[in-house]
Amino acid sequence: MAENAASVAPDPRELEVQNAKAFLQQAGPNGVSLYEHLAALLSRVLAERPPNALEILEQMSTELHWSRLTKGLDTLRTQKEEPHTYIKAESHRALFARGAGEEEAEGDGEMTESPLPNLLDLAHLLQQGGVNLGRDETVRIALALKRLTDTRPLQFCRFWGKILGTQGSYLVAEVQFREGEDDEAEEGAEEEEDKTGEEEEDEEEKEEAEDLPPKSTYRPPPVVPKEDNGTGANKYVYFVCTEPGAEWVRLPSVTPAQITAARKVRRLFTGNLDAPVITYPPFLGTEANLLRAQIARISAGTLVSPLGYYQFGEEEGEEEEEGAVRDTYEENPEYEGIPVTELVESLSNWVHHVQHILPQGRCVWHNTAVKSEEEAEEEEGEEEEKEDEEEPEPEVGPPLLTPLSEDAEINQTPPWTASLSSSLIPQYALAVLRSNLWPGAYTIASSKKFENIYIGWGVKYSPEGYSPTAPPPPQVEYPSGPEISEAADPTVEEEQALKAAQEEAAAAAEEAEEEEEEEEEEEDD
Known part of the structure; x- marks a missing residue:
């Protein structure tokens, strides 16, 4: 029996192997x-x-x-994140896909006129001036602009620039529709008219239905109307997208109130057009409206051209005699070019070819004292008229094609800096003009060619530290006095004491009168 028990006893090494295997076979939290x-x-x-x-x-x-971990459809498990390069490549895939009908158009052999700009030529010129978008990004932006021009009836298209943001950037395209084919603008104007008409009808119905208290005599300042599409600050239409391959979004028209409010605030963009703009003074609109206002301000201050490249037409000369403001120009076919060295030496060889925005927020001043026919009819029925109101003074700004030498300095700093793109090979260098008022605005020109672009944060330079506008002081309270203050009712004792005092005062007055009459009679005797 002892011999059989000794033969059945396991080997210690086998026990160690079995224990080690059992340890390795213990399942973890994921069951493996x-x-x-x-x-x-x-x-x-x-x-x-x-x-x-x-x-x-x-x-x-x-x-x-x-x-x-990623196997199956268990949504409770953390999915493996795809690399950023893969996600970016997926968004760019549509740019390199050939659209329907493009192969047939190539087979015809006829090249139709297209508003698509030659972005590769622009990038080459900018690269010589030290402003580089990168070859890959330039190709992607060019393909994105091609999608924009192919899907919309455009007459003109230009890559305006890139506005940086904290969470995303905006690629901006400046376009102009063909005449009569801008349906979105017409629909927006009709909707605004319908809304204003509905609001006026609702207000009239409320006034008739309810017994309202007396109206306030306060009159808010008149609203300055926005400029029509194709004129002034709304001369061009702007489309933006956050990434090449993303959908182009049309920015709304800009209003004078938005431009005026944008001048008083400083805010970085987030990359979300629907983000609220929480500032003081308050800004009426979302980030899309603020972006449109900043684009208008940057364009008015930084889009410049060599002197003589643009000229006024013959019709413009007749309008000037009548006192109208010049707002259009045309290319000068006889432009011979200015040497690069002269462009760098003097700012008088550069001019602004975009209208200046007045303090009112418009390029053409609007007289708010001149009222429409409806407003005039309403005021005729009022009895009181304000005759003391003075008409506002017309605002006048620098005319179109004003030289840069007349621009104001920024706290003893020149508004522009001109330099050559290369000091080692000056005979082949380009003229680089950089704005100090709007950092990120560049103009690069050769003797007969120039390009404007903006790549920045969309914030104007401030020589002093920015301090937000302080809120206005609270209004003065109404004067407190017995006429408007509520008094406590007197008690019966107080009323009796007041009555007795009044009777005594009356009796004393009568006695005084009788004594005066007696003295007068004695004097007469």
Whole structure:
């Protein structure tokens, strides 16, 4: 019996192997044991037989582990995030896809006129001046502009620039529709008219239905109307997108109130057009409206051209005699060009070819004292008229094609800086004009060619530290007095005492009168 028991006793080494295997086979939180993981890893190594198995063993182990975590449709498990480059490539895939009908157009062999700008030529010129968008981004932006021009009836298209943001940037395209084909603008104007008409009808109905208290005599300042599409600050239409391949979004028209409010605040863009603009003074609109206002301000201050490149037409000369403001120009076919050295030496060889925005927020001043026929009829029925009101003084700004030498300095700092693109090879250098008022605005020109672009944060330079506008002081309270203050009712004793005092005062007055009459009679005797 002892001999049989000794022969059945297990070997200590086998026990150690079994215990170690049992330890490795313990399942983890995900239901997989280390033994199964090592077995699957070794099977993969033997199946693939990579030349550097030891070096990529850790990587293969991580991939095997992640494949188990992302397997199935369990949404409670954390999904493996796709690389940023893969997500970006997916968004850019549509740019490189050929649209329907493009192959047939190429087969015809006829090249139709297209408003698509030659962005590669622009990028080459900018690169010589030290402003580089990068070859890959330039190609993607050019393809994005191609999608914009192919899907909309445009007459003119230009890459305006890039406005940076804290969470995303805006690519800006400046376009102009063909005549009579801008349906979106007409629909927006009709909707605004309908809304204003509905609001007026609702107010009239409320006034008739309710017994309202007396109206306030306060009159808010008159609203300055916005400029029509195709004129002034709304001369061009602007489309933006946050990434090449994303959908182009049309920015709304800008109003004078938005431009005036944008001048008083400083705010970085977020990259979300629907983000609220929480500032003081308050800004009426979202980030899309603020972006449109800043684009108008930057364009009015930084879009410049060499002297003589643009000229006024013959019709403009007749309008000037009548006192009208010049707002259009045309290219000068006889422009011979200005040497690059002269462009750098003197700012008088550069001019603004975009209208100046007046303090009112418009390019053409609007007289708010002149009222429409409806407003005049309403005021005729009123009895009181304000005759003391003075008409506002007309605002006048620098005319179109004004030289840059007349621009105001910024706290003893010149508003522009002109330089050559290369001091080592000046005979082939370009003229680079940089705005100090709007950092990020560049104009690069050769003797007969120039380009404008803006790449910045959309914030104007301030020589002093920015301090927000303080809120106005609270209004003065009404004067307190017995006429408007509520008094406590007197008691019966107080009323009796007041009555007795009044009777005594009256009796004393009568006695005084009688004594005066007696004295007068004695004097007469």
